[in-house]
Amino acid sequence: MSEMIPRLVGQRVKRVEDPRLLTGRGEYVDDVHLPRMLHVALLRSSVAHARIVGIDTAAAAELPGVHLVVTADDLRDRVQPIVCDILPPGAWQTSAYPILADGKVRFVGEPVVAVVADSRYVAEDALEAIGVSYEELPPVMTVTAAEAGPETQVHEAWDEAWFTHKQLRVGDIDRVFAEAAGVTRRSVEVGRHTGMPLETRAIIADYNPSSNALTVHMTTQMPHIMRTGLADHLGMPEHQIRVISKDVGGGFGVKAELYPEDILVSHLATRLGRPVSWVEDRREHLLGTIHAREHFYELEAAWDESGRILAVRAEIRVDGGAYSVYPYSASMEPGMAMGVLTGMYDVPVYHADSWAIATNKTPLGPYRGVARPSACFAMERLMDAVAHDTGIDPLELRRRNLVRADQMPHTTPSGLEYDSGDFEATFRKAAEILDYDATREQQEELRGEGRYLGIGVGSYVEQTAHGAAEFVKRGLPVIFGYDTSRIRIDASGNVLVHPTSHSHGQGHETTIAQVVADALGIEIERIRVVYGDTQDVAYGSGTLGSRSMVMAGGAAHLAAVELRDRLVRIAAHNLEVDPGDLEVADGEVRVKGSPATAVAITEIARWAHHRPERIPSDLEPTLEVTSSYGAPPGTGAFSHAVHMALVEVDPALGTVQVLRYVVAEDCGRIVNPMIVDGQVTGGVAQGLGGALLEEIVHDAEGQPLTTSLLDYLWPTAHDVPFVEIGHLESLSPFTIGGIKGMGEGGAIAPGAVIAGAVEDAMRPLGGGFVRKVPLTPERVLNLLNVDPTGRVPESHEENQK
Amino acid sequence: MKPPPFDYTAPRSLGEALRALADAAGDGKVIAGGQSLVPLMNFRFARPGLLVDVNRIPELTGIRRRDGELRIGATTRQADAEQSGIIARGWPLLRQALPHVAHQQIRNRGTVGGSVAHADPAAEICSVLLAYGGRVEVASVRGVREIDASDLFVGQFVTTIEADEILTAVVVPPPPAGTGTAFHEVARRHGDFALAGAAAAVTTDDRGRCERASLCLLGAAPTPIRRAAAEAHLVGNELTDAVLAEAVALATADIEPPSDVHGSSAYRTRAAREMAARALTEAFARSARDRGQRKEAS
Amino acid sequence: MRVEINLNGKPFAADVEPRMLLSDFIRHEACLTGTHVGCEQGGCGACTIQVDGRAVRSCLLFAIQVDGSTVRTVEALSDERDGALHPLQEAFRECHGLQCGFCTPGFLMSLEPALASGPLDDEQAIRDAISGNICRCTGYAGIVDAVRHASNTIWNDPDIGTVDDLGSLGEDAPRSGAGDE
């Protein structure tokens, strides 16, 4: 593997993309104005579960300014529904997510009719003129109801309620439980919430009949995968499709799927021969963009006298919503939850069952952290419960159960191969930043004054930059095994980099340029990173799973190193020295130890393009290299972190104020500390949203009650404290430069940490076990009616909902 | 989320506006700050045929003291009321409540009159108006009239202002010297509509006994509500724990706040009790402090 | 209906339906796409612009309502400086106050008038000033830092001049009395 010699890597380099974004010159999809462009509005299902008896679009089609009204009937045989099955083997039942509802609707918000009109205003007028008659079916709104065998399954052909059921069996669990000093049992759950990027989804499709080419501007984190998805579902050759995704206003996972609207709008553009635009509004976003979390856990831990966890048994149920989403399938959430549950803890014996269960809700998919925030919540709740049952301090209990540094590399019971890390040190660091012992004293003191503070602790190991090996294991139909970067040095010596990773806030224009600048020995100002156009670079996965710096950054490093070698060979040829005697730095290639003998890279670049006679005969002219990188062996690089929080609860109102939030994290080599801190803080903010504010709620009839920003509450500046961050850097042995992935991490632990902190604060008042987030003020007050083992007295069940 | 079509007029005088509204025969709607109306139109929950924009009518704006009373023109921005010295000095309860109304950019546009006319059960300004025993002036082509705050709010988003009437000003009498006020609310996030809240104004005598009390709850019922029984219980008493407990019990015994995703009726009832207790306690304390200060001065 | 405004110092006019939102007018009629739309419900602040000097949400105004007004959008900040960044923009860059950048124009438009009227360096006051703007990416830390940073730059700059301590007024005291007569 080629070495990385950090110069700019590791520095707090200001972001290259900022001036553009700060002056309002970003180019987001809805900023693209094309001549003759038409606008789409969608009529979405108003009921959760029904047969469609009839659709009357006649009046809508008559309205001035309306160009086309389409239903499923108009799409049949022209586009394919979205089917995302796991690769065999595995227990699996398939679902087909129609582009427009075909005969049946399965969740409120499912697209039923599309109107194309001169403006979005007119298109929405037309929606009001459409009549749809439904024959309503009893909706399946909970996993419990689904498992009980409802009258009408969400998918009628199914034998069971689930998309998938997976099992894991490691060790003789019955024996361990029988012999254990004690057993702790809890059930916990994480509410449904979602990514909510500030920019909603948007698509502009532009079909050129003369070249038979379709250009699709879309808000996506993965342009190449989208191109393949569009080709497959439109029945169009992939080389006729170009996907462009320039500036994207946040993604967090919810813009990394192929959605019905993507196929629909592309189809409409080809059909009409005009550019067609659809911009999701916030209401649609809350209804139609994937939701996340909503996990239910039944947990048991067996422990010895010293509080060592001997075995864990888990049942994990995920409310998967109505359809399996492309390209992850409904299996990703339960599978990952089961795989990562034990986290930093050394649990030798582990049995788990996991299911993704279909309900009449919006399909569920990955959001920052994917299954980890839920799994972390479950495991850390269990640790807090064991701490309670054993009477051991929660921090001490966790320390006793950590996988130790001398156990690295370590294979977990679920088969994850932790590459490196000193978890104990990370715990120490977090405790040090918080000043754990002093904070405990402060807590005690303030209780005397009637103030209720609580401390929460949580940790996780985050498999990042999963390579091929991991995705094969998951059975995903699309294996995100690698990413690609293409680098060109032009005749003037400037560098153009096209990575396949996409930036929607992560700052790749800066960090990838830092990597390339170091490899090429030139200043960052000469490097331009352009992403988001499938035309620019061969193929890659895009930005998901905290992979970009490792994968696309690694690929950029490899391509740059190859280019550097070429520069060196051209220089050696002209200086008549051995290439081994040369080094690259400060924009020139020079003789080691005798820096006066040097050629500027600009000069070499000129030769490579205009002076073929100066190039060694076995080298091609021009300077362009494309490299792909998959971080072999593809088992992933493991970042980890410990979070701690100090909260204050108003016990009369149940309101929670987060006074301090501490993160000690290790993501291997840090490329840009400013960006890493920004990602951590942003992740924590989203995690705090899920811990305290954000929840998608449905009533018994399947109506979502959180379809506006009055109901779905994302954190404001008042809800997120400054996050105090400490870093450790244990380099991954598997990746270039020892970089590990990061980005999702901050969002993983806050649910667990806040739950622990609130429980801690409420305990002196008789507060019980926290089993669910988000902790609304009401749920906090209701803790006073919950016993420490998590049982809710019957009369209070209602309020717990 | 685009609004349905409508006709629009922005008259320069009240007379023209009233005429336009009358001619629209019930299909017209006043737009002031638009901070409540426009979202409703974007969702297509509201679809007026004609919008009468009252923002260009000069006589509808401004804060002044007249005959000792506070008179706030209907289209005065909430942000201007927040910055007003007249209000801060003379009607502190209003000043205390205003920062809880949404956020700066919304207060920059939203109007005092619009908030009152919109009559959200959790609107801070409505509850303060009621707590101060204020009134509104309304006009139509049929003439002008005043409506006492106690007769104004009749249901959730429903007032006794007729469809052809325009609210022209909010009028608040001066609180007696030595009045202490306090505003407390609990919301999911700062700036959200309150889950429960209380506005209190208390005047005490030299010995700390209550001479006059006013307590209004917001978010506890379809309208903001004055709690006369609690007020009566306070008058003549010092604020002992027992008196406070009884007053709070009287204030909240019969409330049935609505349930929604943010909290059940039971939670809101409990929160209302807490808010009432905190507001009363603080109002008594402020009244005492104010009395002390005046004594020192004299 | 005809809407004529002064947009970033230049006249702009177009014929639009009364129902056209000001956000759409700016973005799709005037083609100034720096102003973003995140909700059209008044719940995110991405669309914040200035009308006659005040920060307001452009998704909650009809274009026709601002006929004759002065409208200022994010593009003005650097246009007025021949492309150089405003101190506030510099501070956002310095303090990593943005990630995806979608919320940023709204924050800048909210903050510019707030900073122009006096120093803004108290954490709570900063958080109050930006509570109506949602940022989903940054967790606000970089933004709060940036405001402090910008406040220091602007108010300690001898060319700009200092002002009396406006932060010293009591809880209930007025700050400007703008609406009083």
Ligand SMILES: Cc1cc2nc3c(=O)[nH]c(=O)nc-3n(C[C@H](O)[C@H](O)[C@H](O)COP(=O)(O)OP(=O)(O)OC[C@H]3O[C@@H](n4cnc5c(N)ncnc54)[C@H](O)[C@@H]3O)c2cc1C
């Ligand atoms: C995100 C967000 C958060 C908010 N949070 C709060 C909050 O916490 N507390 C709160 O109180 N408010 C809140 N609001 C609402 C805000 O305060 C509005 O400004 C206020 O409710 C209405 O005032 P307006 O001037 O904007 O009225 P408009 O929206 O213009 O009008 C509202 C209604 O009143 C009628 N109306 C307005 N003026 C008159 C008049 N002069 N005569 C007759 N009828 C009239 C209109 O026809 C309409 O029916 C929030 C708004 C938003 C968007």
Ligand code: FES
């Ligand atoms: S778009 Fe205007 S507030 Fe969100």
Ligand code: FES
């Ligand atoms: S930077 Fe993305 S929303 Fe603020």
